[in-house]
Amino acid sequence: MIMSDKCKQHVDSCRFCWMCHHICPIGNATGHERSTARARALGISLVNREAIELEEIMDNIYECCTCGGCSNVCVTGWDPVMFTKEARLQAALEGKTPEYINTLVDNCLEKGNAYGKTEICDKLSAKIAEHNKATDTLLYLGADTRFGGACGQGKKAIEVLEKAGVAFTVLADEPASGSQLDFLISSANETKEEMEKCAKVLSNYKTVVIYDPNDAKTIKQLYKEYGIEVNANAVTYTSFVAGLIKDGALKCDKKDKEVVFQDPYQLARDLEETEEAREIIKANATLKEMLLNRNETVWAGNILMAQYLPDVIKKVAERRIFNAKSIGAKTMVTACVSEYVALKSVEQNDVEILSIEDLILG
Template identity: 55%
Template sequence: MNFSQKAKEHIDSCRFCWMCHHVCPVGNATGLERNTARARALGLSLVARGAVEYSEDIINNVYECTLCGGCMTDCVTGWDPVMFAKEARLGAALDGKLPEYVLKMINNLTEKGSIYGAEKNPNIPVFEDKDTLFFLGEDTRAKGCAKAAVELLQKAGVKFALLENEPNSGASMNFLVGAANETKSMMEECTKILSSYKTVICYDPYDADVILREYKEWGIDVKAEVKTFTSYVAELIENGALKIKNNGKSYTPQDSPYLARDLEETQPIRKILSACGTVNEMLLNREHTVLAGQLIMGEYMNDVIEKIASNRWSNAKNMNTKTLVTASTAEYEYLSRTKPEGMELLKIEEVVLQCL
């Protein structure tokens, strides 16, 4: 396993530090020291120095990270555990040491077009439009539902395309193996489709993050204007395409880490909720948000991801939340599974539809 010099520097620095110990959603869910950035860096530092083999246990530990970036947000010295975790995943792929559960997902993606092995979702309609594409993403097509989002765009008079054979953004491959040639090829194929439209609306925050941020790092240029679903809906309300009646209800936004941290987008969801009612903030919000669900890791660490979502509900209850609102398919799925009695969970489009 060969690490870049940059990764080695970050690994060596992180292995001495507890600064982000308290913010890792996986570490807080398992209570295990191994699920902290410091412990991961300790293991990888031994590999980098040739003291131990890149073993199955160390590789599994690398895949116990959600890549949510909470550790980076709390690090005042600027070290990046997400970067070296992704580089370690690529190393496992190049060394032919990927875990079986990862190989299974990659094979599903190659053979069936989705890491989940899902067949086509019959509940997703097909629309054609030359200018605007509504991009649902792999998680939504395999595990979620965008019926309310489609209805909302139609009520706003938006003409858009929904593709039967939507390209994969490369987000799942980016998560599983990082900067591999296969990941880049998938991104480039997706770009060809996206660039045939003037505007692309990304429904899922993780796809939006990858397309708007990661593609640039790969030197991949999408000719279309790409917008997050939340920012687009906020624009529709602002320009009067969606006429909202404020119902005075209290809503608590669950910020997606991919929107709030990676894309620095925190205001659109609050503009939407302020138009519909009032905003009651979550404990740890905006860029300091805590991940509340991860579908890819749910394929091999389901109990841990459910505990992460349950912990987030505890945060919500401590802030007297009545209605929690998310824009993420993955977070909605896991928050739904763990929702306490007496509390309400809504997607952002469901809130707006209630206020038309």
């Protein structure tokens, strides 16, 4: 496998101090040492030394959710996300990507989403149609919201902005941001082409409000890394809504409810946004904090990885619900549509799962 010197250096520089062990959501869910960052590095190192074939470690490469929990705590500045993504890129270039990943990639290329869906639910479709007129502001919902089984949340995201009297557009035919392809095949040409097409559409607006933190990270951070420009003010949904509350445009009723917040890693670690969602919550409920919050957050699962690791993702979500339960929390609020779906998929009655929109709309 061809790997950059920088990645090779990171692969070989682990000090085996175990400081990152407790934070890996996948390693904790499977209970397998092989799922952790350190074990993944050992596997890649063996491939780099031509002791084993790349194909032999590909399932392991796709076990990582790229949440960056390990790189965030690594005392030596080691970055497992970087070399995991490079291994995915190389596998794609060498035609060594597992079949179950190829299916998701083909769906992205043919249908614009990894789930291969072409229709969104009637209720969301109707809501989108109410906002088909051109305005300066685009609400970008994203592929997980439209096609990943979270239509109801997309509709509520629209209703919150309606409640605040915002004039905005939602596209019936929204281009994919490239976030799913980036996860699957990293910075391959196909990913960049998808991103470029999306950037062109987003640049028709003054402001783009990005609902899904995964798309927000992609558009606000990865586009820059890949040299793709968006000529619009791209903002996260949480920061936009917090601004509406601050300006008095969005009136909230404070409920008699105590909640904890599940920080999405894309906001907390990648975009360094932790307080905006808390401001929204504080206007609507009483906020308590879980252990491992803000940039130390633990990922709670997503829709994309549930396509090929459903049982692991359920365990990931169960463990995060347990974190909330262990401090006596009765309600957990999410700001990521994908985490919301993962947490909701766990059958339990101890902790109520709400999205930010659920909380605002009461």
